[in-house]
Amino acid sequence: MPIVDIIGDIHGNVDKLRRLLGRLNYRENGGVYAHPERSAIFVGDLIDRGPAIGETLELVSAMIRSGSAQIIMGNHEFNALAFHTPDGKGGYLRRHTEKNCSQHSATLDYFQKNPNAAERALTWFYSFPLWLDLGFARIVHAAWSASAIQLLQTPYLNHDRLLRGSTKGTPEYDAIDTLLKGVEVRLPAGSTFADKDAYLRAKIRVRWWLRRDPQGTIAETVFPPDPSLPKIPFATATDWEPYGSDQPPVIFGHYWLPKDWPIRPLAPNVICVDFSAGKGGPLVAYSLNPERAEEPQIHKCRLTMAVIGLPLIAMISLAIQFTIAAGLNGTQPPEI
Numbered sequence: 001m002p003i004v005d006i007i008g009d010i011h012g013n014v015d016k017l018r019r020l021l022g023r024l025n026y027r028e029n030g031g032v033y034a035h036p037e038r039s040a041i042f043v044g045d046l047i048d049r050g051p052a053i054g055e056t057l058e059l060v061s062a063m064i065r066s067g068s069a070q071i072i073m074g075n076h077e078f079n080a081l082a083f084h085t086p087d088g089k090g091g092y093l094r095r096h097t098e099k100n101c102s103q104h105s106a107t108l109d110y111f112q113k114n115p116n117a118a119e120r121a122l123t124w125f126y127s128f129p130l131w132l133d134l135g136f137a138r139i140v141h142a143a144w145s146a147s148a149i150q151l152l153q154t155p156y157l158n159h160d161r162l163l164r165g166s167t168k169g170t171p172e173y174d175a176i177d178t179l180l181k182g183v184e185v186r187l188p189a190g191s192t193f194a195d196k197d198a199y200l201r202a203k204i205r206v207r208w209w210l211r212r213d214p215q216g217t218i219a220e221t222v223f224p225p226d227p228s229l230p231k232i233p234f235a236t237a238t239d240w241e242p243y244g245s246d247q248p249p250v251i252f253g254h255y256w257l258p259k260d261w262p263i264r265p266l267a268p269n270v271i272c273v274d275f276s277a278g279k280g281g282p283l284v285a286y287s288l289n290p291e292r293a294e295e296p297q298i299h300k301c302r303l304t305m306a307v308i309g310l311p312l313i314a315m316i317s318l319a320i321q322f323t324i325a326a327g328l329n330g331t332q333p334p335e336i
């Protein structure tokens with residue numbers, strides 16, 4: 001089994017992607033990046049925010065066509081499909097509200113300036129699976145949920161599933177929402193907070209891999225933790241399925257980890273690769289070598305204790321390395 005490089009949310013930052021692939025020793029040949037012994041997996045969210053949506057789509061789709069990469073669906077690709085699909089009642093499956101248009105604006109600009117680009121991209125997005133189970137590791141955009149996967153059975157969308165997945169109240173909506181947006185919990189009645197884009201939200205994203213802490217405050221329960229939120233106990237009635245420490249490593253993006261967040265696993269088998277490349281942060285890849293567990297690895301010291309108790313399959317896949325593409329300011333973060 002060759003090394004796989006799992007690459008975080010790009011959001012149109014093609015320069016960071018080129019730099020990251022270069023650091024991983026992928027070489028461009030005839031416009032296609034490839035590595036003789038490794039392959040890449042993208043965790044979704046190629047689009048929106050900018051600045052180079054078209055080039056990002058071209059670079060990644062060329063890699064996938066040539067067999068040097070795979071990709072899964074991000075919430076931004078799912079939203080784009082719903083945004084551009086009529087609902088049969090004069091509107092679209094994702095409403096064209098000011099907020100939804102603004103989130104999608106960089107991609108809309110690209111679509112408007114490039115005839116056929118929308119059709120080509122959307123047709124391609126349909127082929128993205130909602131999750132990828134490699135056996136020795138699992139890849140999903142936001143949260144691994146055994147019950148969501150069991151309900152959906154197949155990871156692929158079609159028109160009917162896009163329709164149901166865009167309709168609140170259907171089991172498909174809840175399942176796809178969990179996989180692509182993670183577990184969100186409603187705040188006490190009347191409470192809201194401003195998110196990174198200053199939109200008021202009544203729900204918070206939680207650390208779905210951990211068991212719910214009945215003593216936890218709102219500030220601690222939200223992920224990433226936010227000290228500006230109230231430090232009052234948060235006795236939510238909503239429960240979720242924690243991710244067992246005996247399960248294979250799960251790798252996801254989506255969470256906009258702050259630039260100063262330590263680049264290391266969140267738990268021994270829980271790894272987030274989204275360090276806000278779309279907002280000035282680094283683009284990060286997590287490299288997984290299923291066959292080199294016996295060799296001392298870069299993270300061995302940090303992970304030795306944590307590895308105890310994991311099944312062999314999980315230990316094997318913990319032969320790891322993070323690689324980071326520098327942020328827009330051009331500085332090179334330390335490689336660990």
Ligand SMILES: [Mn+2]
Pocket residue numbers: 009045074075076141180253254255
């Ligand atoms: Mn996302």
